[in-house]
Amino acid sequence: MKFKIINFLKRFKIIKPNFTFIDKFNSLEQLKEESKKYKKKIVHYTNEDFDTGKSIEIKTPLEVNVDDKKHITKELFKIINDNKFSILEIGGGANPIYSFLKKNLNSNINSYVLERKKFVKIIDKQVNQKFGDKLKYVSSIDNLRLANFDLLYFGSSLQYFHEFYDFIKLIFSNNVKYIAITDTLFNSENYDYYIIQSNIKDVLLPFKFFSEKKIINFFELNDYECVYNKNRTHSYTHNSLKNSELLLKDFIFKKK
Numbered sequence: 001m002k003f004k005i006i007n008f009l010k011r012f013k014i015i016k017p018n019f020t021f022i023d024k025f026n027s028l029e030q031l032k033e034e035s036k037k038y039k040k041k042i043v044h045y046t047n048e049d050f051d052t053g054k055s056i057e058i059k060t061p062l063e064v065n066v067d068d069k070k071h072i073t074k075e076l077f078k079i080i081n082d083n084k085f086s087i088l089e090i091g092g093g094a095n096p097i098y099s100f101l102k103k104n105l106n107s108n109i110n111s112y113v114l115e116r117k118k119f120v121k122i123i124d125k126q127v128n129q130k131f132g133d134k135l136k137y138v139s140s141i142d143n144l145r146l147a148n149f150d151l152l153y154f155g156s157s158l159q160y161f162h163e164f165y166d167f168i169k170l171i172f173s174n175n176v177k178y179i180a181i182t183d184t185l186f187n188s189e190n191y192d193y194y195i196i197q198s199n200i201k202d203v204l205l206p207f208k209f210f211s212e213k214k215i216i217n218f219f220e221l222n223d224y225e226c227v228y229n230k231n232r233t234h235s236y237t238h239n240s241l242k243n244s245e246l247l248l249k250d251f252i253f254k255k256k
Contacts, residue, residue, distance in 0.1 A: 019239045020237050023195060031206050042203070056119075058123055066103050066104065069182070071182075071230060073104075076252075087150065087153055092137075092157075096111060097111070111136075119137070149176050155182050156183040159208050160206075178254055179252070185207075185234075185236065186215065187211050187247065188247060190214060192214060194208055195207050195238065215251075216229075224256065227254045228252035229249070236248070
């Protein structure tokens with residue numbers, strides 16, 4: 001009886017259900033304008049505490065749980081060269097893919113992580129002490145030779161990288177061999193749009209909802225074939241989209 005009452009109230013919006021995501025917008029500008037009705041602050045990353053230095057501990061290979069990324073690490077192990085392998089990770093936060101790969105590999109891996117300037121400044125000393133020259137955090141790619149990287153890695157960060165298409169063209173032009181996009185939600189339409197991530201207390205987070213079909217086609221047109229395409233189970237919800245329309249995916253693309 002209790003659950004029937006709750007469902008009745010939700011149906012008539014007397015109380016609001018807790019959705020991971022809400023609404024749908026054609027552009028970031030439209031999202032910012034129309035989301036003012038919620039009277040919540042719009043942020044562009046998930047944890048503002050990172051910029052104050054709170055709760056930041058970059059995990060080493062000994063500290064990470066490989067099961068957290070078991071779906072993709074198994075595939076990445078297959079492509080890593082035993083002699084030398086170089087990674088550029090976008091938005092690695094405190095859990096860089098480097099640590100997950102080095103947990104079970106003795107390969108000579110070097111990795112750069114592109115992060116926000118404030119974040120890089122705060123954790124730079126810690127990273128140097130723990131990883132030496134094997135792992136570096138940077139706030140710009142201007143001084144990096146992109147052609148030297150074997151893998152570009154997006155670990156649940158693509159959706160917050162609104163300049164993706166302009167950036168990825170640089171990667172294409174430098175012939176980076178592999179591009180991995182992991183633990184990322186895609187939509188089932190033929191076009192990209194925006195939704196709001198609403199499960200973070202007191203704030204709203206713009207979420208670029210990329211089209212799976214468009215991404216795959218875009219890579220194909222730029223001579224990258226999809227060599228790994230994995231569907232993942234999830235419990236994410238949206239206030240107007242069905243769960244089946246939220247596609248949690250792992251991709252690996254390879255230069256033809």
